[in-house]
Amino acid sequence: MTHPVQLGGIHHAAYRCRDAKETVEWYQRMLGMRYTTAFAEDHVPSTGEYDPYMHVFLDAGNGNVLAFFELPRQPEMGRDPHTPIWVQHLAFRVADEAALLAAKAHLEAEGVAVLGPTHHGIFRSIYFFDPNGHRIELATDIGTPDQYAELARVAPLMLAEWSETRQAPRHADWLHQPPAGEG
The missing domain is CATH 3.10.180.10 (2,3-Dihydroxybiphenyl 1,2-Dioxygenase, domain 1)
Structure with a gap:
């Protein structure tokens, strides 16, 4: 349907x-x-x-x-004081890790404080703020087709477990392991 x-x-x-x-x-x-x-x-x-x-x-x-x-x-803009600053953000895709590092270098040369690169298992990203206080993320995908398939397989299981326990399900712990040579 x-x-x-x-x-x-x-x-x-x-x-x-x-x-x-x-x-x-x-x-x-x-x-x-x-x-x-x-x-x-x-x-x-x-x-x-x-x-x-x-x-x-x-x-x-x-x-x-x-x-x-x-x-x-309108009154001066603010942010939701009950939501951590890292939660609400805009994430933009970049082509690859070289583009991510080039973006980081460019931003830092312009005086922007940049956090990262951060490893998220299937992507790497950097974080910074725009002049309005909005958090921005640049990310590049690094996952394999098998990793994306596994994440799709466990997604319903993770959501169901989270809904019952409000504790982080362990179905995708492999995402949090640093790549070989980085840990």
């Missing part, structure tokens, strides 16, 4: 920013994103309320779009 909702991917993901111009320039300079579109309104189209905003869109590659809203009449 076909599901009644047929998604075609993510149209865009939108976040708040402190300054639209600064945000666009940072993403262009740090991550090479192309600035594509802007909308500015005084009234919110979906609600009709008066709340002037600038909505900017950046091309993140492969049809993926990252957008930001600058909302000058």
